[in-house]
Amino acid sequence: MLDLKDILLKVRKGQIEIDEALEILKYLPFEDLGFAKIDFHRSLRRGVPEVIFCQGKKKEQIVKIVDAMMKKGSNIMGTRASEDVVLELKTITENVQYFKEARIFYIENKRVLKNKGKIAVVCAGTSDIPVAEEAAVTAEIFGNKVERLYDVGVAGIHRLFMNLNVLNEANVVIVVAGMEGALASVVAGVIDKPVIAVPTSVGYGANFNGLSALLTMLNSCAGGITVVNIDNGFGAGFAAHLINRLGGIEDEDTLS
Structure with missing residues (x-):
């Protein structure tokens, strides 16, 4: 068409x-x-x-x-x-x-224009990877460069701090976490980029299928966090794409 x-x-x-x-x-x-x-x-x-x-x-x-x-x-x-x-x-x-x-x-039936910037997708634990991948693949399909940083949750926060370059090079960061969902607050507290937080349903009984992570993210004292629904990797990937494309398109000279 x-x-x-x-x-x-x-x-x-x-x-x-x-x-x-x-x-x-x-x-x-x-x-x-x-x-x-x-x-x-x-x-x-x-x-x-x-x-x-x-x-x-x-x-x-x-x-x-x-x-x-x-x-x-x-x-x-x-x-x-x-x-x-x-x-x-x-x-x-x-x-x-x-x-x-x-x-x-x-x-894919037609060429997708590529955005200039980069999106980082960060997840707390290996169990959160399916939701993180939904976000990452969504962003890639929409024409974004994506860098993944997995299994860097607060139980071993040094793993995150040793990879801060990944966060600082991105225009927007998606943070995926279950359990208590604290990782989004930590990330938002150390970078100057918008953070999209994705609570996952990963966790024991009192996690309430992701409700505890959702409430933690909604109640974060770190500024600049936007929260999507539980397990909604697609919504996070889409929102990150809309933010990242504000930085321009790599091949906009071909649009005329």
């Missing part, structure tokens, strides 16, 4: 007829599949196409959504996707990348 600017340019140059352009444009707001309404205007509004949240959807529904998006030439990303979903998708396209730990699939 052509984006709006491409369509208008091709009409002006006489490369496509007005009736053909109208046929394309009528699907730009959204396409109604009955069980889903695909928002094709989202990439125009937000710079990123609609992302499929796979959890709770039937495999057949996901395949139909992906098929409709492929016909429009969109880049397609799905979160909380199982390997069974990816196997089903391979019946309609082999162009599927699957990031198992992050539970994300991605189908």
